[in-house]
Amino acid sequence: MTDRLPHEKGFHVSWDQIHRDARALAWRLDGQGPDNGAWRAVVAITRGGMAPAMIVSRELDIRVVDTISVKSYDHQSQSEARVIKAPQAEIMGDAGEGVLVVDDLVDTGKTLELVRKLYPKAHFATVYAKPQGRDMVDTYITEVSQDTWIFFPWDMALQYVEPYRGKD
Numbered sequence: 001m002t003d004r005l006p007h008e009k010g011f012h013v014s015w016d017q018i019h020r021d022a023r024a025l026a027w028r029l030d031g032q033g034p035d036n037g038a039w040r041a042v043v044a045i046t047r048g049g050m051a052p053a054m055i056v057s058r059e060l061d062i063r064v065v066d067t068i069s070v071k072s073y074d075h076q077s078q079s080e081a082r083v084i085k086a087p088q089a090e091i092m093g094d095a096g097e098g099v100l101v102v103d104d105l106v107d108t109g110k111t112l113e114l115v116r117k118l119y120p121k122a123h124f125a126t127v128y129a130k131p132q133g134r135d136m137v138d139t140y141i142t143e144v145s146q147d148t149w150i151f152f153p154w155d156m157a158l159q160y161v162e163p164y165r166g167k168d
């Protein structure tokens, strides 16, 4: 989605905010893994999941980190998603048990639905969640409304804005 519709609200996340929220996610997940509370590995859903996954893996001292790349595309007006890069099979083990799959957000839930089908025993964690995709995520930090667009710091740059009184 590139153009914003009039009803859409913007939720602008700074680097500091995503750092704090990803840390909060890590702390919530600490000790919740299936092996005496431990997690075996972190898998980031690229690309947005990579920054939160790095922060989570650092906080929880998990050195085994891999990625899964999911590409959404439109096929005859039906939106589909497919995996274009999978994590190592030996990391995912038995259906992903003990693996933390991390993404920046869940929106419609399509991305997580696909990854969940592949690794049903993994734990799915996102920093932000919208209501439509909430059932697809096991742990998240902040919920925003469905008509909110989340702007991440890696998609933004500092720029000049007109003073409020100067606008038409």
Ligand SMILES: O=P(O)(O)OC[C@H]1O[C@H](OP(=O)(O)OP(=O)(O)O)[C@H](O)[C@@H]1O
Pocket (backbone or CB within 6 Å): 045, 046, 047, 048, 049, 070, 071, 072, 103, 104, 105, 106, 107, 108, 109, 110, 111, 112, 133
């Ligand atoms: O719940 P959904 O409706 O599936 O949407 C959520 C996904 O969309 C965004 O990724 P995107 O596919 O835009 O790619 P990116 O991470 O490379 O930016 C976001 O990072 C999530 O992965």
Ligand SMILES: O=c1[nH]c(=O)c2nc[nH]c2[nH]1
Pocket (backbone or CB within 6 Å): 105, 107, 148, 149, 150, 151, 152, 155
């Ligand atoms: O940067 C983003 N913000 C969002 O709110 C969103 N939803 C799906 N994909 C998204 N990407």
Ligand SMILES: [Mg+2]
Pocket (backbone or CB within 6 Å): 045, 046, 047, 048, 049, 103, 104
């Ligand atoms: Mg993504």
